[in-house]
Amino acid sequence: MSHEEEPQALEKATPSSGLAVAVTDPVQNPGLPPHRERMTDKDPAAMKRAVRTVYTLFYISLAASLWAVAAYMLFPIESGDFGAIRNNNLFIGLGIAFALLAIGIGAIHWSKAIMSDKEHIEARHSTRGQESTREAAVNVFREANEESGFGRRTAIRGSLIAALVASIIPGVTLFRGLAPHGSNDPDHPLVGDPVALLKHTMWKKGDRLAHDPSGLPIRAADVALGSAVHVIPEKLKDLSHHDGYLEEKAKAIVLLMRLLPEQLPAEHNRLEWSYDGIVAYSKVCTHVGCPVALYEQQTHHLLCPCHQSQFDVSRGAEVIFGPAARPLPQLPITVDAEGYLVAMSDFEEPVGPSFWERH
Incomplete structure (x- = not known):
């Protein structure tokens, strides 16, 4: 293009607003990055260690929940002794904290080291209450069960259920402290009523x-x-x-x-x-x-x-x-x-x- 034709070409490419429009190609989908296998995917021994770690954490949670219940009975607050009250709060709190913490760490380690590590793309679509939607939801749960191994890995499943059930027990036990307690006063003939x-x-x-x-x-x-x-x-x-x-x-x-x-x-x-x-x-x-x-x-x-x-x-x-x-x-x-x-x-x-x- 000659110098004389240049202004004319720019004029055709410039809209009436006076702003130049840059024409580019659409952004291409870069795709997923190369998949990097985890150690547990490559080494069966590493997978076994990860499984042991997870259910051990769940059993630690179970033990911590039971300890919280035991601490409630070992350090009664009804005596009015400040030392017992401090120990009651301290050891019950530590038991509940370790119970919940162990469940959390175990669940995270399970998802990172044991569950399926395959990337996938879920296309967006409108959801409606149709039979096909319900079937798709069932398939999602079925696939999640297969990928997580929840149905196959009985040691993890059993320990998780036991830890979750036990984690509720300390809270239920603490409700006992809301009830009135007995008295040594002779004016209270119905002790505990x-x-x-x-x-x-x-x-x-x-x-x-x-x-x-x-x-x-x-x-x-x-x-x-x-x-x-x-x-x-x-x-x-x-x-x-x-x-x-x-x-x-x-x-x-x-x-x-x-x-x-x-x-x-x-x-x-x-x-x-x-x-x-x-x-x-x-x-x-x-x-x-x-x-x-x-x-x-x-x-x-x-x-x-x-x-x-x-x-x-x-x-x-x-x-x-x-x-x-x-x-x-x-x-x-x-x-x-x-x-x-x-x-x-x-x-x-x-x-x-x-x-x-x-x-």
Whole structure:
């Protein structure tokens, strides 16, 4: 092409926008890289070692799961000893961690060293709920079984199933810790029975109501109108953690509120259990036992933050919203000769969740 023809040729090749268009050939499919055989594909001895490694890992997982269950029994947390609690958490955690880790490492090693190593291309296509689609799905599972060797390699299959089943056991075992445990208190004749354990708290006649957590007793005159005070028995401060401090506090915690006496209608309240508009109710929600700690002084509503159950203090703490099934148990109170608020007795019904079978 001469220099005189060059501008004319460029003009034909240039679109009206003024941008030159480069015409190239379509990108060619480079294909798959050359297949490189694994050592286990070339050496039967290496394949046997890989198989042994995989099922050994699965059996290690099985042993770790059993160890987690054993640790739960060897280091009981019911004793209240901090050393036992630390060991319980440590060894159960290590058992579960090794159980899951061994399954994961074994599954990865199985897929990398033993399963079929042939590359293939899966074409994209629309999926519809037709018979051909269902048959294709069945074929996929059949091919996966053949390639993985799951159906043929009984040692791996058996060890994997055993490890997976065992890995669930520690979690199931830990649910045992959610149930109430027995007590040496003579006031608990039905040792281990939830009804007896939750029906009786450490409140006794004449026990002073005290601030939580300081343990300072509360005068009736110091309770402001519209206030909500977190309360524990005064004698709770004399207990140590080794003597069941947390267990007793969990059952005995109370919320103290003061309303105008006329805001407590007699048809909805036991006025003999209150003093000058001051009422005390269990702080343990009757749904699943969360602490009821939010008080709205204008509406006199108590709110449980866990599942939004609401209780109306002006109507005997009855349930007005949410999943709770019964009102909060009321603690009967009065004042002593020095003007301190005291309990008239223990709660007259079990505190806490309503799903316990109550007498």
